[in-house]
Amino acid sequence: MRTSLLAVSAAVLLLSGGAASAAPEPHKDGMTLKEIQSWLLESGYKAELKKDDGEGYITSSAEGVSFEIYPNDCRQDRCASMQLVAAFNVKQKLNAEKANEWNSGKRYVDCYIDDEGDPWFTYDINVSPGGTRAALDDNFSVWLSFLPDIKQHIGW
Numbered sequence: 001m002r003t004s005l006l007a008v009s010a011a012v013l014l015l016s017g018g019a020a021s022a023a024p025e026p027h028k029d030g031m032t033l034k035e036i037q038s039w040l041l042e043s044g045y046k047a048e049l050k051k052d053d054g055e056g057y058i059t060s061s062a063e064g065v066s067f068e069i070y071p072n073d074c075r076q077d078r079c080a081s082m083q084l085v086a087a088f089n090v091k092q093k094l095n096a097e098k099a100n101e102w103n104s105g106k107r108y109v110d111c112y113i114d115d116e117g118d119p120w121f122t123y124d125i126n127v128s129p130g131g132t133r134a135a136l137d138d139n140f141s142v143w144l145s146f147l148p149d150i151k152q153h154i155g156w
Contacts, residue, residue: 028129033058033071058114063147066095072124080128082133084143086121090154093117102153109146121146
């Protein structure tokens with residue numbers, strides 16, 4: 001009986017895609033830069049590791065928008081959160097009124113303008129404690145859903 005139950009359980013795992021084919025869950029204490037890169041690549045996005053002043057980050061893109069992912073709240077190599085940043089060099093510079101229009105009308109993604117009037121959009125994702133792959137994917141889909149609105153707002 002026990003052997004039959006194990007065989008049925010194994011068959012169900014194989015037919016449903018099983019745990020072996022599932023992407024790894026984020027670690028309870030956050031993610032490493034390499035794990036973030038692997039998650040993006042497994043999700044079908046480019047993910048190039050870069051360094052700036054010794055700090056690692058990842059470049060990626062979607063919807064014709066390039067963006068960076070900066071790990072934050074790190075202990076050794078594990079980071080409890082990450083910030084996605086899309087910076088634009090626009091011909092028609094944004095003013096505070098246009099940035100405030102975005103910030104007062106949208107949730108989740110914030111708009112800032114730099115000293116040259118170029119817009120920066122940011123979105124923070126917590127992956128600790130106990131983040132799941134489903135939650136990470138859901139948070140990333142929120143970011144992706146804003147990219148067309150960002151482009152329209154700044155005339156990109």
